[in-house]
Amino acid sequence: MKDDNIIHTPVEGIVVEKVGNEALVLDTARGKIHQLNSTAAYIWSLLDGVRSDHDIAQMVSSEFDIDLETASKDVRTTLQVLTELEVLKATGR
């Protein structure tokens, strides 16, 4: 599936709290807490259930003034890790 067709959303039971420019993600179902750095927290803040991974990469590219390819790689890596941690799930558009 292409990035512009993938939408990531938090799974059920996730509580998020912004702390400075970072964020804490509490997985109430598994009793785990994850600390997101500022970039991951920014990416997380863009997950609105509508934006695709590609949309988010474009916004990251613009926000951090980096090329789209680098931004796409960062976004993909971040979302993949968070999906492996079972705090995000991927769906098709």
Next chain:
Amino acid sequence: MKPTEIHSDETVLLKTLGIGIRIRCKDSGLREILTRNFRAMQTKAIVEPDLDYTVERTSSGSITLHRDGLLPVRARMEGEFVYNLEHDVVIELQRRRRDLYFLHAAALEFNGKGLILVAQSGHGKSTTAWGLVHAGFRYMSDELAPIAPSSLKIHPYPHAICLKKIPPQSHPLPGNVVRTERAFHIPTTSIPTGVWKRPIPIQVACFVRYDPQARTPSVDSIGPGEAGARLYANALNPLAHRSSGLTEAARIARSCRSFRVSTADLRQSAELIQKLMTEEA
């Protein structure tokens, strides 16, 4: 008007976090242990105890703890009995003071500001607290730091300092220490700087870990994100609060400076933490 319970020879009355506790105990040896362990919480009279315990020592020497709503808890020795009692008190405090955010942490006062030492059991909270009360800090707790989320102030829970091991020679045990099979309980009357009994704002949070291999203590500043995660991991009643207690952990983390402290020599470790408090002031 409810009846007033006056302290009798066979009763120990305590008040902590606004909760009145009556412990009826005919065994003078056990009462002495209770008195030394809870001296700073003792009160002469309470109106209708919130927690009402009865302690009995059987002919075989075992000690049974009774409370309404609690199945009898039997201990073979004094240390286990003190543990059983405190365990129940701390759980009941969490049930009855759901407004407070309970952290598994030591708490001390320095120049009117609060310090919390956050760590899992066995990582050096109590020993570090014992070192700090010899460096100008006043004692609030070595185990339980109840924090009011509305004011972000720490409340005292000043039971005896409970050391699992003999402290270093530089900070010897006092003569009136209570020795049980589990721990050394240092009565608050032996704390050189005394007990701080009022809520105070948190200035510094130290996440401590004793490193027996280290020659000197070390400190690293950490951001509110890591501090919030660590605070949450050491919260005892997060689910009593909104957002599963994450909001409170984040608020506390944002309100103070946080450090990861690797402790070593006790005097040097206390001086290092004292310096942090002084710099932050």
